[in-house]
Amino acid sequence: MKKFEEKTLSEEKIFEGRVISLYHQEVELPNGKSSTREIVKHPGAVAIIPITEDGKIVLVEQYRKALERSILEIPAGKLEKGEEPINTAKRELEEETGYEANEWKHIQSFYTSPGFADEYIHIFVAKGLRKLENSAQLDEDEFVELLELSVEECLEELKKGSIHDAKTCYAIQYLQLLNKN
Amino acid sequence: MKKFEEKTLSEEKIFEGRVISLYHQEVELPNGKSSTREIVKHPGAVAIIPITEDGKIVLVEQYRKALERSILEIPAGKLEKGEEPINTAKRELEEETGYEANEWKHIQSFYTSPGFADEYIHIFVAKGLRKLENSAQLDEDEFVELLELSVEECLEELKKGSIHDAKTCYAIQYLQLLNKN
Numbered sequence: 304m305k306k307f308e309e310k311t312l313s314e315e316k317i318f319e320g321r322v323i324s325l326y327h328q329e330v331e332l333p334n335g336k337s338s339t340r341e342i343v344k345h346p347g348a349v350a351i352i353p354i355t356e357d358g359k360i361v362l363v364e365q366y367r368k369a370l371e372r373s374i375l376e377i378p379a380g381k382l383e384k385g386e387e388p389i390n391t392a393k394r395e396l397e398e399e400t401g402y403e404a405n406e407w408k409h410i411q412s413f414y415t416s417p418g419f420a421d422e423y424i425h426i427f428v429a430k431g432l433r434k435l436e437n438s439a440q441l442d443e444d445e446f447v448e449l450l451e452l453s454v455e456e457c458l459e460e461l462k463k464g465s466i467h468d469a470k471t472c473y474a475i476q477y478l479q480l481l482n483k484n
Numbered sequence: 485m486k487k488f489e490e491k492t493l494s495e496e497k498i499f500e501g502r503v504i505s506l507y508h509q510e511v512e513l514p515n516g517k518s519s520t521r522e523i524v525k526h527p528g529a530v531a532i533i534p535i536t537e538d539g540k541i542v543l544v545e546q547y548r549k550a551l552e553r554s555i556l557e558i559p560a561g562k563l564e565k566g567e568e569p570i571n572t573a574k575r576e577l578e579e580e581t582g583y584e585a586n587e588w589k590h591i592q593s594f595y596t597s598p599g600f601a602d603e604y605i606h607i608f609v610a611k612g613l614r615k616l617e618n619s620a621q622l623d624e625d626e627f628v629e630l631l632e633l634s635v636e637e638c639l640e641e642l643k644k645g646s647i648h649d650a651k652t653c654y655a656i657q658y659l660q661l662l663n664k665n
Contacts, residue, residue, distance in 0.1 A: 307554055373488055472592055
């Protein structure tokens with residue numbers, strides 16, 4: 304859909320980092336006037352809702368430098384160049400939790416911050432979890448701790464403020480809906 | 485929570501824009517090694533789930549330059565400096581949809597992209613909608629079109645790929661849960 308399209312008049316690349324790059328654009332608005340846009344480009348990501356035999360969800364506690372705190376999240380990770388999202392999901396589940404899953408389902412993909420970033424995250428549900436004896440390692444700069452929580456325990460953590468990122472809130476609602484069906 | 489804290493060794497401000505600013509940090513990891521972090525700072529935002537008398541949700545179609553396409557989203561907007569989120573929500577609902585609401589409820593706040601950004605978005609449900617005769621105006625660089633969709637119609641749009649941002653997917657699940665209670 305191209306309704307209300309904004310044409311790029313000029314674009315300056317401000318920064319290219321390990322993860323994101325930043326662009327500053329001058330754009331032409333639908334009414335012919337001009338404005339500026341600040342745009343973060345991101346390689347895309349996956350997140351996994353790992354559900355155990357007894358209906359619990361596997362979460363990771365991780366320090367997030369952007370927030371200067373640690374939060375509980377569903378396992379997630381960035382796409383490597385050219386990697387199929389399902390393969391990223393399998394790799395990240397193993398690296399972050401030591402689990403492999405024999406049942407995978409893609410349930411949704413969404414943009415996280417369409418106002419300023421193109422990050423697109425693919426959400427998978429993983430069931431039939433099996434703990435690997437020799438699981439893949441975390442990235443060198445990743446430190447996580449595992450938790451397995453029921454929906455009720457997730458709702459408690461939401462109240463306490465230890466869970467509050469968009470994909471994990473979405474995952475908890477997904478489980479709530481699953482339990483009601 | 486400060487588990488696995490990463491200490492800032494140095495920080496460089498790369499860019500300060502109208503909406504976001506970008507920082508590049510060198511950090512000390514929990515194991516004593518160092519790494520780098522790219523961090524986007526954002527003023528925070530609100531999003532509104534406006535529910536009509538007949539249980540439909542009010543959505544706006546808006547061009548998103550970061551995605552180079554228009555998508556359907558729940559109404560949303562950035563916090564002005566020092567503004568209370570509920571006041572931003574009332575202002576944005578009126579500006580983007582021409583509605584005011586007599587029933588407001590804060591249901592959740594979440595980070596949208598904790599891996600690289602501190603954007604924090606407060607989600608409100610608005611009921612008791614009333615169309616204003618002289619509603620506030622959109623920002624000079626905003627162009628939106630309104631739609632009112634039932635949950636079933638939202639699920640159709642999800643399948644068609646015209647809805648896929650995190651807050652709107654969250655809103656649709658919220659409505660699905662509401663209908664099941």
